[in-house]
Amino acid sequence: MPNSFGKLFTISTWGESHGPGIGVVIDGCPPRLPIAAEEIQAELDRRRPGQSDIVTPRKEADAVEILSGVYQGRTTGTPLALWVRNTDHRSSAYREMTDQFRPSHADYTYHVKYGLRDPNGGGRSSARETIGRVAAGAIARKILAIGGKAAAPAGVEIRAFITQIHDLVMPPEAITAFPTLAEVEATAVRCPHRPTAEAMIERIKAVRSEGDSVGGVIECRVRGLPVGLGEPVFDRLEADLAKAMLSLPATKGFELGSGFAGARKRGSEHNDLFENRDGVIRTVTNHSGGTQGGISNGEELYFRVAFKPTATILRPQATVDVTGKPTELVGKGRHDPCVVPRAVPIVEAMTALVLVDHWMRHSAQNRTFEF
Amino acid sequence: MPNSFGKLFTISTWGESHGPGIGVVIDGCPPRLPIAAEEIQAELDRRRPGQSDIVTPRKEADAVEILSGVYQGRTTGTPLALWVRNTDHRSSAYREMTDQFRPSHADYTYHVKYGLRDPNGGGRSSARETIGRVAAGAIARKILAIGGKAAAPAGVEIRAFITQIHDLVMPPEAITAFPTLAEVEATAVRCPHRPTAEAMIERIKAVRSEGDSVGGVIECRVRGLPVGLGEPVFDRLEADLAKAMLSLPATKGFELGSGFAGARKRGSEHNDLFENRDGVIRTVTNHSGGTQGGISNGEELYFRVAFKPTATILRPQATVDVTGKPTELVGKGRHDPCVVPRAVPIVEAMTALVLVDHWMRHSAQNRTFEF
Amino acid sequence: MPNSFGKLFTISTWGESHGPGIGVVIDGCPPRLPIAAEEIQAELDRRRPGQSDIVTPRKEADAVEILSGVYQGRTTGTPLALWVRNTDHRSSAYREMTDQFRPSHADYTYHVKYGLRDPNGGGRSSARETIGRVAAGAIARKILAIGGKAAAPAGVEIRAFITQIHDLVMPPEAITAFPTLAEVEATAVRCPHRPTAEAMIERIKAVRSEGDSVGGVIECRVRGLPVGLGEPVFDRLEADLAKAMLSLPATKGFELGSGFAGARKRGSEHNDLFENRDGVIRTVTNHSGGTQGGISNGEELYFRVAFKPTATILRPQATVDVTGKPTELVGKGRHDPCVVPRAVPIVEAMTALVLVDHWMRHSAQNRTFEF
């Protein structure tokens, strides 16, 4: 099921960018969770186009409708079907791209793989597909926030934010505590360090004015997780997070804890020594990034995701058409010069989905029977 | 199934480092493949301890036995069970670690997750688990080499090698062509650039003499792949490769193509323009790393994996015991000061497993019926 | 994923009988299949209420809408989302049942399992859920009819029909050839033997007039299948068919080929001897029912499914309410006195889904690579 994700808390997304709409079916959701469309909408609003002056000016309300699985404001344990109708599809912008392969897009690979493709707005390969992930992620987040209380009084909190746009990098020392949502949302670019954020915004605007695009890096942190999530071998927590992140459009890399920089360290520097902190076993440092042996260890989980620059640029580019004939393509349409700010809630959503799923898997094996 | 990997070509590994042995069951293998134990053994020999003077001196023959699924030298389409008996288990070295949590190992997380753990040699969390992956990967490689011929005359080749140990980085310009197996295997460290390799070997020996350890980076390249492998949304080829790599012990990061450096580029620099090269649609550059929209595009696939320094070091480290009491632990046993050279065949094995699985998935959907 | 079915050709159904609608997402569908909403509607019309005078008089058009996965009349290889809006939901009929457990319905088990339930029309346990199965099955049938041509000139045909209602059993000798669709659809009861069909219709009307209900048996036959579908061990073709059938509401039994009567035979009577019929290996008899060792053998596949009488009857029945207090319940609403006639297209749909899935699985393992 290439369009499904998760083993016990499973989502299946469907829809094209220029069809009737985009949707998701969530299967395996725990029952009795209080959930309102507004809570889901709040996350979709963080993702939707037109939310600020550095993202695409397309106007899509992206209003979510709950079609099943909720009764009197609570989940019933049966599938939740959510969908968002497409409203602003100007297919004409894509019409001349029907026979051309846009560079670094999925046009060519879809064409060869399936023998045909829906050219409007990239069809299924459009980033609008992530609407379903964000909608489902909103429910997963709610579960973690409420249901996590048993294991961690504060609930589980997930916070993603931008640390790099193009070559502008937030100074590591800029963040001393777990960033608040307000700090992240304070600027359109979702970097919690205001001076860096302002430079990033300027950079994005400058690049856009040149018809070009830039990439960036998102960091995501999670606190309040219990010890024990993740499986020892193939389904390590970081393996499933890596898959989740690399399944997002435009991603090129993932690193957990010390990441690639960890390769430069010695074991004596990198090891996280254990200590007894007020009766709880904790690690002194956290180069591991919150897991050991693939299983959460009670420390803060943190990882970073690299995004390439947006493939659509408003400049002429050489390419070929479906017959292989060389041609030139000029990007049209209303695109993000940098997708990374809008990807912040998407990274959080995928993280929530992985965590709920692993929490359920852990519980199934280790809490169902008592010996 | 936390100990299984793959959807159609599926492996299930089992075994602890100090039990009777380590094994793997391969389900879904295509029938009629000629395979001999020697071909599997050749890959295991690249992974086994004691193969050179920079790895652990443990002496394990790691001799593979085929228990099922092969008849008269060919696979039958039914499960292949392979196993390797453990021969050199000196559990005494671990005895005093029974009640201590080794820093940056899985002892603590297993203890909490399961309520008990097998302390001998790390039990299931031992890197010996990767024996099953390498054995299965040898079969997957054979399939790609032979079966790939239909799509690519030279067959599919997978080559991993080391580009970094500690802070020693192979110069990017050192490799101008797809490295040969002989170039990689020329030195014990498996870096195909001889001067860098020699410095790396010296560094590993120096670090070992100090009772310390180092990490590194492996790059893996694949050529000969057809266009069309990978699924559009969650099971993108790079998503499944990222999961495969982050499921390996000691890994901290994954990047495909331009990777984290790609975040620093502009779209106009990063986009891979299409051209018609001798009647075949190809890209001029390959920042994408061999996929677009999660699907292989016929270019060389390449990615890098970061490994942390070995957690076991032969120096005293502060830790706690199972009761939470602070204590000191001194690593014993015979360990690799750097696991990265022995991880090269493991990275190749996981790559082969992902590719065969996706090839079968692609074929199932797109070649079963003709409309 | 309790609401999904199939490994490669996968369907996920959602929706409640009295919510906005009922839907299905189909993942893994081969691309380029020509499909029109009318073809799906034709199957839904065979299933919908109000189609004859022996089924529930509820008036639901059950009009299907295709929301994704089709471009210019052909499938694109991406998920097809189909849905049917609910139009005739008179929830008031169920209001007083909110706190009562209807005998032999799922009210009590849902209530205990999930801690809450949607009482309107049985919520998710309503047989309206099968709309999604029939819609998806229509696509699977089209694939088998067209795509099967390569292997069998006539394409694959699936024909279900009723052989028993209450104690009225169609004489086995009544059918001498593979029944045509016209023969099955000739009467509202879908028994191809007209005299038996007429008696069945009378019985259903008589029972309905008494406020009671009856069950029955459906037989399903498939011809044109290639040899080789089905897996040897757990996923035998008959195992997956049995699961498919027992997953339908009101089913109590499944038997393939000789079935329960086969238990009364000797091996010398039951064995299907092989012969060479015009150059093709065939069996002289077909007690096996079309599979051997769980794999299709090229003979006609046939099996029977038992349905219990409709649980909802229009007579007073003793039951308890959610507090455990004894009470009396009188069925209301507009129900089928016998669900079996409307179950005929549902049985066919599930059969088609199993067969397409296994065809793709077989092809993946045995046709992807050539050795």
Added chain:
Amino acid sequence: MPNSFGKLFTISTWGESHGPGIGVVIDGCPPRLPIAAEEIQAELDRRRPGQSDIVTPRKEADAVEILSGVYQGRTTGTPLALWVRNTDHRSSAYREMTDQFRPSHADYTYHVKYGLRDPNGGGRSSARETIGRVAAGAIARKILAIGGKAAAPAGVEIRAFITQIHDLVMPPEAITAFPTLAEVEATAVRCPHRPTAEAMIERIKAVRSEGDSVGGVIECRVRGLPVGLGEPVFDRLEADLAKAMLSLPATKGFELGSGFAGARKRGSEHNDLFENRDGVIRTVTNHSGGTQGGISNGEELYFRVAFKPTATILRPQATVDVTGKPTELVGKGRHDPCVVPRAVPIVEAMTALVLVDHWMRHSAQNRTFEF
């Protein structure tokens, strides 16, 4: 994974009847379960050949070895690998069958599906494959017996027994209570009604003396189950049981509760009315067989499985060889004239596997989080 079964408590079987051995890997087993090889052996002894004078006289000890997943007598939560070495393989008996297709065996379908097959003893299609199921089932039974105590003081008990051999049917009134293991094991034929059992034994011996074989029916009952196991739609408890049973060699049918006879009843006869029995909600009758809406309802679960007569008979039979040439085949080897008595522990094992898996699934969704 055609050789795997179960979603959370998963088994993967491997091995051929005449290779080195037969094995199973169990993944997802809850940790800390006390288990000894003797407990597994006890179930294997009920299944092994040579146990009585009405089964095959082959002498195989079928001695189980635990290769992983157990530490100090308790499961560790990691995979259990179990295997049984083959000791009595007289391949010569099969040699002349290499090129002939045995009637009603899997020879022909394997040959076509895979393009080759291991002819010795049926290779993978041998009923020896069920060794792995019985071994894994012994662990599942232990879990249900011990772990079930929380929900049902007596633990969960599973009891299968024979109700029919050939046309000899145990009178339904012969059993008034849940049969004890001693009653079932009292005779070699495992029918708890002594007079019927004796007639069955005579019949099997008579048929064997004629070189023929017979089939039969097994009933399985389960008591002590909690309410709530099973999923509403595709993974209904009876659907997964039906699949489990039809995945066994030689099975032709499955029915739950009233089964095929239920099709002859009216709703007013068949419905199970609810009552309050000593403060617990129970049903007055149990035609449903222990589930409603696919979910266990706290009543006794019971179902029946039909087995065809053994395909191997010691009489000449017409068949064809691999080239399609007509030939005659005379069965050799030492075979069961009736496999049904030895299938009793296999039916119990598959039942236990389904129940543990569903218990874990239910717990994951409904007990992980509390809202």
